[in-house]
Amino acid sequence: MYRVLVTCLCLWAAVTLTEAKPPRRKGGQQPKHGKDARDEPEYDDTPFLPERTSQCLVNGISLFEGAVWSPEPCNVCQCRAGAVSCRAVPCPRAAVQNDHQSGGQRAKKIPPHSENTVEAPPKKKEKEKSRPAGKSKKPNGKAATDSLPQREETAMTPVRVVEKPVAPPKRKPEASLRTAVAGGSLPMAWALEDDDDDDDDDSSMMRPAGRLADLPTGRPVPIPTGRPVVPLTRRPGALPSRRPVALPTGRPVVRFNGRSTVPHAQRNNYMESLPAGCLLSDSLIACGSTGMGHLPIIKDTGVRTLYLADNKISKIPARALAGLPNLEWLDLSKNKLDDFSFSPGLFQNLTRLRRLNLDGNNLTKVPALPSSLMELKINDNKLMGLTPNTFKGLFKLLTLELEDNHFHDGNVSPLTFRPLRKLIYLRLDDNKFRAVPSGLPTSLQELHLSDNRIEVVQAGVLNKTINLRVLNLSHNKLREDRIAPRAWIHLSKLDTLDLSHNKLVHVPSFLPVALRQLTLHHNHIERIPGYVFAHMRPGLDSLHLSYNRLREDGVDEVSFLGLYNSLTELLLDHNLLGSVPRGILQLKALQQLRLNNNFISYVPLNAICDTRVTEDSPLMSVHLENNLIDRRLIPPTAFSCIKSYHSVVLRPQNYEDIYE
Incomplete structure (x- = not known):
C-alpha cells in the first residue's frame, strides 16, 4: 500500500x-x-x-x-x-x-x-510522391525533420525500431533533368548542385526550389544550399546564338554545324546534306576544308558565292548547280576533279557566273564554260594544250591564269587567244615555253611568263600588244643577243620589265621608251653600255642591278645618261665594284643608293656629294657596309650633302681597322 x-x-x-x-x-x-x-x-x-x-x-x-x-x-x-x-x-x-x-x-x-x-x-x-526517394539532407548533414509533417499517434505501446541504412537517391543526368523541366513534365524546379569533391556527398542531391511557374525568368533562383540556379529558358538541344563571322567579302555569316541556323526557306532541303564547319550567310555558302566528298544538289536563288576549296570532291552531278541561277563566284580549287568530273551542261544555267577557280586539280583540258566568265583560274593542273576552241565564247574574260601546267610551243595554237578580246591579265608561269607565245590579244596589259625555258624574244611577237604595261620574263634563259632589236621598242605603254634570273651579260639595248622599272638582278651583267638609257622619256625610276658581275670599268660616265632627273633608286649591291661608280653624282633625284657587299676601298671627295653645291641632296639611304673601306680615310665632307648622318651605313666592313 x-x-x-x-x-x-x-x-x-x-x-x-x-x-x-x-x-x-x-x-x-x-x-x-x-x-x-x-x-x-x-x-x-x-x-x-x-x-x-x-x-x-x-x-x-x-x-x-x-x-x-x-x-x-x-x-x-x-x-x-x-x-x-x-x-x-x-x-x-x-x-x-x-x-x-x-x-x-x-x-x-x-x-x-x-x-x-x-x-x-x-x-x-x-x-x-514527386520528390526523390530517400530523405533530403540539410547542408550540415542532419535530417531535415523540421519541414516534414508529423503523424498524430495515440498508441501507447513502446516501440524500438532499428532503421536500416537507406541508399542515397540516384542523381539524375543533367541533360534529362533539363529536358524534363523545360518540357513541363516536372511539377517542381529542381536545383542540381555540382559535386566537385566526392560523388557520395549528400550535397550533390537535387533539391526542390519552388514551382517552375514561380521562377523569375532569367534571374538566379536561391535554394537552401545558397547556390544560384538559372532557370532553363532555352529549348533543350537548341544551338546557342552566335555572332556573325566576317569573311573577306565583308558579309556577315554564321557558323553551320549541321542544323538549320539560317532562317531561309529555300535552305531546308539541302542544309542537312552539308558537312559541319560550313559558313553561311544570305548570299554565301563556304565549306572549305571540311572533307566534303561530293557536292549535294543546292537550290537557292539567293546564293552568289559558293566556296568549296580544299576538299575531296571528284564528281559534280549534272543538276548540282542548276538551282543557283544567281551564282557569281565558284571556287572548286584543291579538290580531285578531272576531265570526267564535269557533266556537259553543268555550267549551262550559271548565266551570271563571273569568277571560277579550278586551281589544284587533275584537269588535262579546259571544260566547257559559261560565256559570262570574267575571271578563270586553272593553275596547278595537268592541261596538255590549248586549241582555237578552248576559250570560244569567253569574250568577257578579263583575267586568265594557267600557271604550272604542261604547255609548250607545240601544243598552244596561235589562235588560242583570239576569242579573248577583252583579256587584260594573262599568267603562263611555270610551263615549258621556249619563246614568247604568239597571237596574244591586243587588249593585254599584263603578261607573266616567269619560270619557263624562254631563250628568245622574236621580232614582231609583241607587235599587237600595244597596251602592255607589265612584262615578266624572269627565271628564264634569255641572252641579250637573242632579243630582237625591235622586240619591244614600240611598246609605248610598257613601264615594268622584269628580266631577273636570266643569262644577260650586259644591259639590253632598245628598251621601251616609257619604261619606269627595270629589274636585272641575278644575271651575269658586266657592263652598262653608254647611252643605253638616253632615249627614255621621262626615264627610269628604279634600276635593280644587284647580284651581277659589274666592275668599275664596266660603268661609263654616260652610262646613266637619260636618268639624271628621274632615277630615285639604284641598287648595285653584291657586285665586283672596287670604287664608287662614275656618274652617280649627276643623279639629282636619287634617294636610295646601295653599294654594299662590293670591294670598294675608298670614298673620294665629290663621288657621292658635290661639295661645290650648297643645296642638300635628296639621298635618304646610302649603304656601303661589307666593303674594304677604312673609315678613318673618308674625307669629312664626303657625305656633307646628306641631311642625316644616320642615313649612311658604313659598318661593318670586311676588314675592320685593327686599332678599333
Missing part, C-alpha cells in the same frame, strides 16, 4: 511539471506557436549536467537521471533533475505500418528504448 501511494505521488508531480513548465528549446530560443509550433518539435538536445544523482518514476518504472524511455509510439520521456520531460518524435515506419494493419490497436510490446535505438524517418504524405 505504501509503494502504490509513492508511485501515484511521483506520477502526479511528473504530470504537473510537464504541463506547467514549457520545454526548453535549443540555443535558448522561445517556443513557437501556431503553424511553426506544429512544424518544428519542441525539445532540447543540449546535454543536461545534473549536480546530484536523482531518479524518476514513470508508470511504475524507475528512471535514473538522464535516462530516456518511450512509453508510447511517437513519444519519448526523459528524466531530468528528478522530473519527467516527455516530447513528441517522428513516428517510426514500422509503428505506423503496424498501426494501420491493426486498425489502431496497440502493437506488440518490445523492450524499452535504449541508447542503441535509432529513430526511423516519418512516412511521407501521398502528395509529396
